[in-house]
Amino acid sequence: MAFALARQGALRPASAQRGPSVRVAKPGLLRSPVVAARPQVLANAAAALSVPVNELSDEERTKLAHELGYKSIGKELPDGVSLSDIVRSMPPEVFELDHGKAWRACLTSICAMAASLYLIHISPWYLLPFAWAVAGTAFTGFFVIGHDCGHRSFHKNNLVEDIVGHLFFAPLIYPFEPWRIKHNHHHAHTNKLVEDTAWHPVTETEMAKWDDSTANFFRWFLGTPLKLWASVGHWAIWHFDLKKFTEKQKPRVLISLAVVYGFMLTAFPALIYYTGVWGFVKYWLMPWLGYHFWMSTFTVVHHTAPHIPFKAAGEWNAAKAQLSGTVHCDFPGWVEFLTHDISWHVPHHVASKIPWYNLRKATDSLRQNWGQYMTECTFNWKVVKNICTECHVYDEKVNYKPFDFKKEEPLFAIQRRLIPDSAMF
Template sequence: MAFALARKGALRPVSAQRGPNVRVAKPGLLRTPAFAARPQVQTKAASLSVPVNDLTDEERKQLAHELGFKSVGRELPDGVSLTDIVKSMPPEVFELDHGKAWRAVLISVTAMAASLYLISISPWYLLPFAWAFSGTAFTGWFVVGHDCGHRSFHKNNLVEDIVGHIMFAPLIYPFEPWRIKHNHHHAHTNKLVEDTAWHPITEEEMAKWDETTAAIYKVFLGTPLKLWASVGHWWVWHFDLNKYTEKQRTRVMISLAVVYAFMATAFPALIYYTGVWGFIKFWLMPWLGYHFWMSTFTVVHHTAPHIPFKPADQWNAAKAQLSGTVHCDYPGWVEFLTHDISWHVPHHVASKIPWYNLRKATESLRKNWGDYMTECTFNWRVVKNICTVCHVYDEKVNYKPFDFKKEEPLFAFQRRFLPDNV
């Protein structure tokens, strides 16, 4: 979906049937002298070619409304460094509290046990609700291991390594490979090509695709199936020893051994006692529920029509971590079970902030840097743009859809039938 500036200051969707390049006359439409003086502006693929900093506060509010956000922040000034932002936060947000850390372990273990019991007693028509609960509880296990990987769980690194491996094992996530690649994501957030989490496809990459590859990418990254695409990311990035240096491989192989040992013992036992259906019911469906949140949290945090990815020579760490990371509010039960991982902006400003201090750190950032932050409440409009529009890198307008040259049936169907709001 593209957005054009309409009368009375509103932003209205532009039908993709009008073609990928839509020019909208700006003078006189918004009745503001600064805007009226601008030349015509090209809109494309849910992004404005006018930089966010060129919009007035009122126009940014309108853009936020149309894109499903509570606020769209201005771009951080060039002179601000990441160190400046970190120093603006109170020192106590960096302090570790072992009691709160172990409380998260207790919550996640108890929630997972309760969810498995619910699955065991639920009739077939209630299983989807039990799976939703168990998948969310499973995500809490990941968040505990996630803090261990960032060295924000315990003052003893050995304890963190042990807990991280234990919490990741049921997820079939090798702890050390994930830790290495995830830290690389933090070091290169929203940097084109370098970011190992999510980044737009480039036209150069698309040119290399055969028909089968193109179909796979378009189905799994160009539809709501993107909300489970972390399954592919998990497989591609964390089991290939060639992606790691000789120095890293010993620890990587230990993590792989832990995962394989879990699979070799837990999976046969589960199938022996509960059958194949029990394996699907008690592990596979909760695991897919976990990957829904893994994918959703990540793409919502780092993908928005107005937030750019930058090549290395244009990339700025402070802008990427503060202005380029989205705060999203989720239902309270989700935030409780996932240990506030959705309060994500301070985590990217300083990854050693433990989960239980993220709310206080967020309030500090809002107070000092709120004009530069993008926030939303989890909603379908935000997700729809991520899944059906934000695909291919464009230097001028950030994103364009896979079918930017000529509309394709898959995307035409989605534009026509997927609602803007649910």
């Protein structure tokens, strides 16, 4: 699940970051005059450690994890460990497909979506936000089913996967083949500067090119909780432009686009005819935005943390990027149920062919064999606050700094005071 506005002129990184051993500010130390002026930011992950993360004691890493809102922050994976070593350490059964579980997931998501639409239908206006939240989460289950199809972890027959993937992506207005191509590219280049099609930090060089309106747009869109809907931008930029695909890819891309446009030209007019424009907003648009909240949130929480770097191609290491560079985050049980455990994300990046229903067992295996190198958290205000207010601009030494790193701006000052620092929602 990846989103970005990168390579559109505004977010193309120009420099490389260092690995997990990069120096990020030690708890209690100030990294800049701006931090000195607002020390609360330090508790919200504004600074980094005075020594490489890998050289911290267990006690120091535990303290850092607490300050940043994580349950644990892993050490750096040794250079000699390959991604194949990690994959081989997992039990073979986590790779086995179970068609019964796959089809039951389809039934679960269809029933959940139908029930949530009925909930929307009967809810008074003041309960509609709750109903939309449930429907958006159920909508995300549709994506996860198509997601497994794209990774060839749904069924042994690829044609079945293509059909199911197209059908479950169509209501999301997501063209299956363009998404599959770009998403697989994200997996092949996770946390690699320029190449990763997911979020990565903006550089000062790029910021210098922004006029006031562009700067304000990105500050509001990526420097506030609106960032938790940024996958809408990725959806629009990456999946409908034929110029982004090779001639060999285009025939399948065109089929996917035809499926999406076909759905829009039939379902949308029918919905508006029978329920009106408000019905379109009520039954489709708001659940769709709820789905994008989870798309964006899962992506940034799994791949954005003050201590996790991006690296240039020459320094990039697949094992470190996939295991140590992906965060495990526990979400509420009803969310994990409706989204088919996609939040158990580390094994999915270690081996993308693991089907969703084996992710928990695969995670347990990774914890047993590689747990000291993993970062884990529970979805909480502190992690979200850091992502929205502090993790914006690439810094060669400390991974991230906020948009207002030179002088605190009112937009961010207000957020730093209003968004809680608690470790729970």
